[in-house]
Ligand SMILES: O=C(O)CCC(=O)C(=O)O
């Protein structure tokens with residue numbers, strides 16, 4: 738049998754990660770993506786960015802990444818088990834049998850810069866972030882977060898109120914000011930390829946810092962469980978929405 742693409746993490750390790758997500762906003766599974774897998778994924782991303790003329794590319798869903806590590810992770814029993822255990826420990830309910838909503842984001846060039854400081858809540862409870870390429874010079878492209886600023890809302894409408902309060906120019910400007918001030922910095926996560934980072938995406942306001950135009954910053958996101966997936970109001974008011 739070939740090596741699993743993600744290690745089977747112990748219950749203690751997953752409990753530590755879920756505890757870190759509660760306490761400091763994020764938990765880390767260290768050194769769990771192999772150097773070879775990372776290298777071929779890096780090539781895949783570099784090709785996609787080159788095809789896009791050195792600009793921003795995002796691939797949503799499994800189709801475009803099926804034959805890469807990201808496709809393998811989406812169906813890796815060990816990876817699914819890790820995310821489900823984290824969900825169960827954090828939410829205190831059995832983990833539903835739901836697939837990931839996955840996105841590969843490659844920030845580069847001028848358009849990439851426009852995707853920085855876009856503060857949002859994810860629609861999904863757990864976010865697993867796999868850094869693929871992080872800038873080696875210039876601005877670092879850290880993940881910025883204000884961890885665990887809300888609870889899981891009972892209704893989609895209440896969730897929508899949170900999003901409206903967040904997704905307007907005044908709030909966005911205020912958050913950016915806080916994020917870039919020297920005194921009241923939010924949590925900054927400098928991510929290292931090879932590690933996988935977990936946070937409560939639904940509960941935490943977050944965004945990414947910019948990187949220089951000539952650099953690539955590539956991350957893969959695996960989102961798990963939309964608490965409002967069954968909402969009738971959500972179905973009639975949105976088309977299939979992005980994770981945000
Ligand atoms: O790329 C990142 O660091 C975060 C992206 C994110 O939050 C999202 O796609 O929902």
Ligand SMILES: [Fe+2]
Nearest residue numbers: 858859938943
């Ligand atoms: Fe997000």
